[in-house]
Amino acid sequence: MSARFDERAREVLPDDARVEWHDTAVFDLRRRRDLAVAEVPDWEALRGQAAAIKAHVLDHLDTLLVQFEEAARAAGARVHWAADAKSANQIVSELLAARDVHKVVKSKSMLTEECGLNDALEGRGIEVVDTDLGERIVQLANEPPSHLIVPAIHWSRHEVGELFHRTMGTPAGESDPERLTRLARADLRKHFLEADAAITGANFAVAETGSLVVVTNEGNADLGMSLPGLHIACMGIEKLVPSMSDLPVFLRLLARSATGQPVSVYTSMVTGPRADAELHIVLVDNGRTELLASDAHKRALGCIRCGACLNTCPVYRRAGGHAYDQPIPGPIGAVLAPGVRAKQGGAELAHASSLCGSCTAVCPVGINLHDQLLTWRGEVRTAGPGERIATRMAAWAMGSARRFDLAGRAARSVWGLLGRRFRGNPAEPWLSSRELPAHPGERFRDQWRERRGSADE
């Protein structure tokens, strides 16, 4: 992957046509969301309820986790704790190794993406088969997912057909989505029946009952949970809700926000293992408690991974998920990145936003995403030396009326040299898709005097 956001974006969406195509596909999800939301008269009340429940959960996370652990154990599950990704991967690896597992079927889990679990397991000779169709596509292509809900949204049907032909030996030239889906179904069904273990995430977990809630449209998590004799669920510690009656609040918001469906096809609530199987639950921190300790950012932990903020974001839609170079792209990814994954990318991502606030407007649990992005800009050192000098100069110029006037005069005299015509301009990448407006010819104060003067007469 390239070093810079805009360069990474261009790798996946290299030209205007491809950008337009991606933008349209992603915004279609936003449009479906709007239609579904319009059908729910109590939408805003529901959002408020969800935000309040999440605030309560995050402020009682210690007691709720202990309650969950006790209830899950009483139901027959084994509960493990992982302070970081390394520890989580080790717990899962050891569970699998101890049972001589060779093949694992995995359903979508952003947490395991974040932890790099697949690589860790494959390093130990365990075959991991991602079973969500979109995740399977990017796995076969050896790529990370580019969207929370539609991991291969940046792939065209022709490219998928070509990929399946190359990796699964399907007929060349096939590009019909229905036939391609059938071919993948047949291939994955074989893996499901052969697998020794299933790994899933958890969309929610219920503290009172020790239940896990796993949501899919394809039914892949259900096949995983119902076939092999071992089920390992990996979940972030923030996924709890206090009781069963809290679940419909979130479930009514989740699918409508994600794809515009009234609810996902399968909402599976699992309490304890099957009679003929083992259930292990891995509770993972991996930086979440750092966010929890931050008053400005803890609300981001309320995220239910619906993807609505991606679908509405003008930057995500035109840049694609890979530009973010994070397990979770889009506005929520940019908010979580500097905290959950203290990577260099975090600083850059705080700027991968127009701060238009559309993400905040659609977030079903009321996370103040654009406020948080702005806060991050202040917290992480985002500006390069050039920008810092320029900001300091601007502050100096604006510090006195006389200096400001002089600076304005100077700017007007060189205005024509700025912009894309001026080669070597440090702002060139920024100006490649923008043009400076024409300047008004005279300074604001002269215009003001003139207009006020005429109004006074």
Next chain:
Amino acid sequence: MNDREIVLARIRNAVLHKERHPGAYRAPDGPGGWDAFADRLTSVGGEPAGPYSPSAAGPALRLRATELADGGRIVAEASAAAEVGHGPWDVAPSGGLPHAFADVAVAIVRGEIACAENGAVAVCGADAPHRALAVLCRHLILVVDPKRVVTSFHDAFDGLPANALDHHHVTWISGPSKTADIEQSLVFGAHGPLTLDVFAIER
């Protein structure tokens, strides 16, 4: 300190135990009953049938199951067979590996409660001990009592039997398995059933 203690200590440093739970949520009234459920089910790709009287249900179900099976194997969970009587189906045997259902063409399973808001039917572990059956089959038929249709998803959760969680799983199913992962094209039968019928049978 082990990881459990580390994580709990970090949380305790960050929380104040002050934010209160907002209390029970009350959803506004909306369209309810079997007809509203049937409309919603159709919109999510499912096929409503009925309501049937107990005597009319058997023949209708036999006809539909045979048509869908197209010569393939039909398996009913015991709880569903108890409601619809004999037919061209085998009752799922107890014991054995779930993999044995891989060749099932049509599965018939009892649904506990149906939700008009979103077309979801709750399949409870007590009625569906063979969890794999309802996802491995090519076609799924759920049997519900039309009196057990509720309006909102909140009502649906409230209406689950008190011991629903004692039997490993409760699975809400809304329509046939689906995906739109290839260029947003909606395809039924991603991994699970290609079709879903919901039969309303008066009890």
